[in-house]
Amino acid sequence: MADLSFNTVRTPDLDGFSTLHHADGLTTIRLADPADRLAIWCEDAARNDVATALGLALPDTLNSGTDTDNGCVLRVGPEEYLAIRRPARNDWHLLEQQDFGDKIVSLTDVSHRNIAFILDGPNAAWLIASGCPQDVRDPAFPVGKASRTLFGKAEIILWRTGHHRWVIEIWRSFAPYLADHLTAALNDPAIRRISD
């Protein structure tokens, strides 16, 4: 069997991306800290086994996320989840070999694949609306909702963790595109609006 004891750490090429500030003085865009990420595919019958193996509860409803001190799990499809844990411990690849018997489970360490941007502040939803076609207002996108969707041409997972706080999970290779898009939105006078 292949040696899985190594772990590849890659950093996105963002030309020294540092926290961006909106002209309102309140809204910021920053890179989230490195995290462990696990792509999970499991049938409903295996949910409890996976939750036990992870030590994290899986969300009951589609398009929602659980957020605990130990980590987060987003349910992006009927049988598809993304688990995120900070700080990174670089050991989730060991779960890939776990035996779940007859149950259909696939666990894949994708820690190196994704990075996350955190948008915080009253204009965060407007910045997201500049590139995401979903309705990001209440009640269509309540706090706690997480959904795979698009931002411009890049696929993202959008997660609302607070009234004015959003997380965008994106593939590492798409990150410069998203950063440029958000920077352009940040400097767009039309988006300088304070939402309530």
Next chain:
Amino acid sequence: MLLIHCPVCGEDRPETEFTYAGEAHIARPSNPDTLSDADWAQFLFYRTNPRGIHAERWRHTHGCGRFFNALRDSVSDKFIQTYPAGTPRPATAKPENAQ
């Protein structure tokens, strides 16, 4: 923007999240060996292409990732109803532009 109701997510989502996947309810022949070339071609290539209500497959590619079926009016492009894959075609409502 065209909104499509995903029966899996239970939400109206923007069209760009979806991918069209051809006509619905086309069963693959269980034993292709017994088919004549003409019948096989019929399965592979020939579609109804109706003027009016069309049952078609869609996939919520940039969302839940699931296939589902939809009834759409090919004249007005309006979605009449979406329903889960594997369920029979619902009783057809009249097209919106029907006289």
